[in-house]
Amino acid sequence: MATQHSRAAARTMISPAVILLLGWMLIPLGLTIYFSFLRYNLLMPGANPFVGFENYAYFFTDPAFWPAVINTLLLVGGVLLITIVGGVLLALLLDQPIWGRGIVRILVIAPFFVMPTVSALVWKNMFFHPVNGLFGQLAKGLGFEPFDFLAQAPLASIILIVSWQWLPFATLILLTALQSLDSEQLEAAEMDGAGALSRFRHIALPHLARAITVVILIQTIFLLSVFAEILVTTNGGPGNASTNLTYLIYAQSLLQFDVGLGSAGGVFAILLANIVAFFLMRMIGKNLDL
Amino acid sequence: MARAVTTNRKVVSTVFGWAIAILIFFPILWTILTSFKTEAEAIASPPSFLVFDWTLENYSTVQERSDYFLHFMNSVILSLGSTVLGLLIAIPAAWSMAFVPAKRTKDVLMWMLSTKMLPPVGVLVPIYLIFRDIGLLDTRLGLVIVLTLINLPIIIWMLFTYFREIPGDILEAARMDGASLRDEIIHVLTPMAVPGIASTLLLNVILAWNEAFWTLNLTAANAAPLTAFIASYSSPEGLFYAKLSAASTMAIAPILILGWFSQKQLVRGLTFGAVK
Amino acid sequence: MGRIVLKDVAKSFGDVHVIPPLNLEIEDGEFVVFVGPSGCGKSTLLRLIAGLEDVSGGVIEIDGEDATGMPPAKRRLAMVFQSYALYPHMTVRKNIAFPLKMAGMDKAEQARRIENAAKVLNLTDYLDRRPGQLSGGQRQRVAIGRAIVREPAAFLFDEPLSNLDAALRVGMRLEISELHERLETTMIYVTHDQVEAMTMADKIVVLQAGRIEQVGSPLELYHTPRNRFVAGFIGSPKMNILEGAEAEKRGGHAIGIRPEHIAPSATTGTWKGVVGVSEHLGSDTFFHVHMDGRREPLTVRAGGEVSLHHGDAIFLTPDEEKIHRFDHEGLRIA
Secondary structure (H helix, E strand, O other): OOOHHHHHHHHHHHHHHHHHHHHHHHHHHHHHHHHOOEOOEOOOOOOOOEOOOHHHHHHHHOOOHHHHHHHHHHHHHHHHHHHHHHHHHHHHHHOOOOOOHHHHHHHHHHHHHOOHHHHHHHHHHHHOOOOOOHHHHHHHHOOOOOOOHHHHOHHHHHHHHHHHHHHHHHHHHHHHHHHOOOHHHHHHHHHOOOOHHHHHHHHHHHHHHHHHHHHHHHHHHHHOOOOHHHHHHOOOOOOOOOOOHHHHHHHHHHHOOEHHHHHHHHHHHHHHHHHHHHHHHHHHHHHOOO | OOOOOOHHHHHHHHHHHHHHHHHHHHHHHHHHHHOOOOHHHHOOOOOOOOOOOOOOHHHHHHHHHHOHHHHHHHHHHHHHHHHHHHHHHHHHHHHHHHHOOOOOHHHHHHHHHHHOOOOHHHHHHHHHHHHHHOOOOOOHHHHHHHHHHHHHHHHHHHHHHHHOOOOHHHHHHHHHOOOOHHHHHHHHHHHHOHHHHHHHHHHHHHHHHHOOOHHHHHOOOOOOOHHHHHHHHHOHHHHOHHHHHHHHHHHHHHHHHHHHHOHHHHHHHHOOOOOO | OOOEEEEEEEEEEOOEEEEEEEEEEEOOOOEEEEEOOOOOOHHHHHHHHHOOOOOOEEEEEEOOEEOOOOOHHHHOEEEEOOOOOOOOOOOHHHHHHHHHHHOOOOHHHHHHHHHHHHHHOOOHHHOOOOHHHOOHHHHHHHHHHHHHOOOOOEEEEEOOOOOOOHHHHHHHHHHHHHHHHHHOOEEEEEEOOHHHHHHHOOEEEEEEOOEEEEEEOHHHHHHOOOEHHHHHHOOOOOOEEEEOHHHHHOOOOEEEEOHHHEEEEOOOOOEEEEEEEEEEOOOEEEEEEEOOOOOOOEEEEEEOOOOOOOOOEEEEEEOHHHOEEEOOOOEEOO
């Protein structure tokens, strides 16, 4: 419902955004794909010959590749498991009548607003440090050997940090979804003789299914790109023990200056993210009535 | 209708709720407390909670030794700059999609959101090289551009959802009243959408403030915002717990406060309407 | 001045032809009402005149000038929307001033016109309030105020009273009519309510499915409806339509007779029936009469109180002079 004038104006007004995003998407994407077929190392100036799939071959046969894939899956999977289960439980708890519910909510949400480098450093030094960290002191106080988290269980420690950051997000979204549940539905179920547990299983959980899926998809997109937490705590080590794909590609391109290899990895990362994005976009699209 | 809740039940959920909330908040609380301790007390064993010599010394030391203020200002400039620039680009775009929808509008919007899902590491190399070649590495301008682009889809999306709540009649009335498109957007749409625009601004300042991939990879001493500055504490300097805590507290305090105001917008902005 | 001429104006959305080519002349100073059932295209037609939609074909002339391609702002038309469309962030004063500000009028003249409009519309005490603090009727007045200060060539009203309650609606109807008497400016008024059309219009345009069924003064439409649709739409309660033997006897495929043109009697008459529901209003009595061979009851209006009740036998005599005859296509037989 509009006139030629307004349609023309609409096209003009949307074009800066479209052009910028198109440029932001296509130029780097095109270059990444292009570089991935070149032998191109910043430390070896000169010609950058076309080498076909050589970089991909190197990338997939790099001894760090499979560990990185496995670490990525463990990191994403572990954080998802903790945040979803924890998020559902927390959402159910926060939905209860509580004195000072507003403050409780604020405290629970706070970690999401802490910048990744700060949370990584705080956990690394003040909690995980074997001597001075709080966990170390606690262990000593109880008569146990101190445990060097980041050396002995680096990936699990990072999973803990990242889960702490993302638990509020999952909780907040699941709580929002829970609060949109019609209370008459629950009362009807209660009248029908459903106990608290079966009310949760048969009414609340199905109602939350959609929100849980959304949390999984959105978190996956972000978790595939976890970077600062690893850079600050372990630098991907010891060895490759906490290197994920993002960190591996970063190391290859900006630490080893191998543009070609890094680009091949970049293309792989994009493909991986697109698989998740595909499902997420379908869910968003279904909910968007225009 | 909510019915009267038995006091017992409320006591139980209150105890649980507070216990878990304090547990989750504890790392932040501990950081804030440590920032007021001396270095010796910060690593004292057993640790002291509230009974220690409160001091503000760490805050002044952090500033003196590392030019904290420069990085703080960088964070302010990057987050505000990218958000304002993003709004200037996004308001007209969101107007178009909300009030003059065409057949392709949904596709365009979905495509815009999909660019947000591009993994940054996938385009790190070309962006790094382009920035190096045109001298944007470690500049505020370069980072403002990148942060604007990565958050633009979220800004457009949020504005779009807010604009759609404004009745089109009112814009048509303005058109009948002789308003040009510019007048219509400046005098009618924008003032009416102030709450929505403010929410969008808030959420994007938070996202930009905490962005820790591009800020770490594209900056060095000059343009580094607090994310990158704090990362430099991962070197042995980080063992100065009290100073690390003071620097961290200053880095997260402003955004923590903003964040608490933006809980609702968070859901709206980050789930793209998939959860209501 | 506000003479508006539509020549072969048409509108389609994609393949859907909302308005087939249509011609209409609206004279300067006329009060024209577009009336028809919902979805008949009356609002679309108004929006075409306003310039809020493009025509798919044809020409719109305002005061002899081709306005077809003009943006709404250039057409010198003012519009009052169904939702009032007030600017919620502006005070009443600023709302009314907005079109003047857009026209770049100097402040003193703006103030003078606002004051005038406020006085006319009884808004003087509310000028510094926001629309959210006003009642429905007051909002309506602000919307009208915003329109009149511009001194436009014509006013466009899009179902302006449909959001008001019944009592207020009657009052606002009178106010708008009075405003028209005073301003003598062209007004185009869209409504689905035939009572509004009959009471306010100089000229009524009856629309159905985008087509103009008839154009004429209220009484022309009442006395000589061109077809069955207009006959049924204008007048309340609706005209009774009879087909079959009674119609053929009077030389038509169908005949129509208004409820007020049938005389009821307890004893004698042309037709015989049984009283179904009877509505006794004091001033009038309405009978819904069941007759053999008719599924729908016949509506009859009698002045004053008539003491006939449910189940009573009733005799009806139509005023033969006032019977409307229609052919197979539903067109009036003169």
